[in-house]
Amino acid sequence: MYRPDPREAVIEWELPPQSVIPLDRDFRYVASRDAIDALPRAEKEIKERYRVVIAQVALRTIHEILVSTPGSAIDLVTFYGYVSTKDAATGQPIRPLLLQVSAQREVFGPFVLAELDPVACLKRLNALVSPHPYDLEPVRPTVDFDSLLTRFKFVEGMDVVAGLDSRQDLLAMAPYAFEHLVRQIFEEMGMQAWNTEAIKDDGVDAVAVNKDAVFGGMCIIQAKRYRNAVGVEAIRALAGVMEDKHATKGILVTTSWVTKDGHAFATRHGRIEIMECEHIKYLCKEHLGLDVLISLPKPPPR
Numbered sequence: 186m187y188r189p190d191p192r193e194a195v196i197e198w199e200l201p202p203q204s205v206i207p208l209d210r211d212f213r214y215v216a217s218r219d220a221i222d223a224l225p226r227a228e229k230e231i232k233e234r235y236r237v238v239i240a241q242v243a244l245r246t247i248h249e250i251l252v253s254t255p256g257s258a259i260d261l262v263t264f265y266g267y268v269s270t271k272d273a274a275t276g277q278p279i280r281p282l283l284l285q286v287s288a289q290r291e292v293f294g295p296f297v298l299a300e301l302d303p304v305a306c307l308k309r310l311n312a313l314v315s316p317h318p319y320d321l322e323p324v325r326p327t328v329d330f331d332s333l334l335t336r337f338k339f340v341e342g343m344d345v346v347a348g349l350d351s352r353q354d355l356l357a358m359a360p361y362a363f364e365h366l367v368r369q370i371f372e373e374m375g376m377q378a379w380n381t382e383a384i385k386d387d388g389v390d391a392v393a394v395n396k397d398a399v400f401g402g403m404c405i406i407q408a409k410r411y412r413n414a415v416g417v418e419a420i421r422a423l424a425g426v427m428e429d430k431h432a433t434k435g436i437l438v439t440t441s442w443v444t445k446d447g448h449a450f451a452t453r454h455g456r457i458e459i460m461e462c463e464h465i466k467y468l469c470k471e472h473l474g475l476d477v478l479i480s481l482p483k484p485p486p487r
Contacts, residue, residue, distance in 0.1 A: 190431050192260040194250055200242055200268045200283060203319050206234045232319040239266055239284055239318055240303035247288050248298060256290055263287040270321060281323035286312035339379040339392075342368060346473050354478040355440050355465070356412060363410040364390045366469075367438050371406070373472035378406075388426050393436075402433025409439040412481060417446040424454050434458065438465060440479050 186195040210226035247262045266284035271277065288310055296306065307314055315322045343365045345358075355363060364380055371378040371393040378393040391406040405427050409415055420437065427435040435457045437443065442461045443451075451457040460468070462479050469475040 187259075188433065190428065192256075192258060193263060194254075194259045194261070195263045195265070196246060196250070197265045197267065198242065198246055200239050200266045202268055202270055203231075203235055203321075205238060206231050232317075235319045236314075237303055240307050240314075242266065243284055243286055243312075244296075244298060244303055244306060247286070247293060248296075251288075251290055251293060260290050261287060262293075268321065279321070281315075281321050282325075283315040283318045283321070283323065284312065285324060286310050286314075338382040340382055342380060345369065346475065349475060349477075352476060352478055354480050356410065356480055358410065360410050363440070364408045366473075367391055367406060367408040368393075370468050370472055371404075374468075376404075388422055389430070403430070404434045404436055405430060405432040406436045406438060409437065409441070411439050411441040414441055415439050415443045415447060417444060417450050419443075420447045420450045420454075420457060420459075423457060424450075427456065436460060440465060441481060 187193070188195065206226075208226055208231065209223040210230070211224040213222050213224055214220075215222055243264050243266055247264055250259060250262050264284070264286050265282060267280045267282050269278065269280050272279045284307070286307055292310070313324045315324050343362070345362045345365045346369055349366075355366070358366065361383065368378045368380050368391045371391070376393040376395050378391055380391050381389050388407060389405050390408040393404040393406060395402060395404070405423065407419070407423055409419070415437065420443070423435045423437055426432075433456065435454075436459075437451075437457065438460045440462055443459050448459060451459055462481060466477055466479060469477045
């Protein structure tokens, strides 16, 4: 994933399994038996070598990204190292996170990979590393969503769904009630969401957070209970608010439709999603169990 504001590349990487470390340290020929015996590697050495290997993979990946891109595009690399394996207790597939590290170009650039100690280098970078990676002990990824959320003033959430009829016309709802309905949709989709204060909200009606460290982020939501088309100006305004609030994604939800120019701008921007009339009706049915109405004429063809 790419975050343009800090010029950050976020990498999710598949680390090698523990079996990459040979269990045998050496071999010995026994003349009396005319046989070759394997000399097993000490368990402590196996575990230490695996710790070094995953550190080398992380550092080399960061190095390749930084040397192959200009500083104007990528200044920061965040690496998440997972390993796909089986849970010894259940036999089920698991994918624990063993390593997380961020490195800025200015700090990482002078490092000489061929000369440094990989484990010590990760410590220097304040990496989050499993204390027992060979035993698949995971670490919890760190994303400071709380500091991002302090930019907003939230109001207490209302349960508007409970008071709706199954054939509720969304255009008959009060604007603030529609905003709370939108919030509840995102909550039912598995995200944490809040409604903002109506005064000085910078055009933000709700904020939703997916706390997945790699593919998650903060979403700015604008909810427009409109009968007429939403123009490109609204999409441009949403893009501006996203940059100001350092949001990963912007979502415009409307009971009507968005103009052709608005869709084109959202496509060029790349991080704006548009949810129009039919999409909202589907989400209400799928996540809230409501078969709602939106009494609009058909939008003109794009």
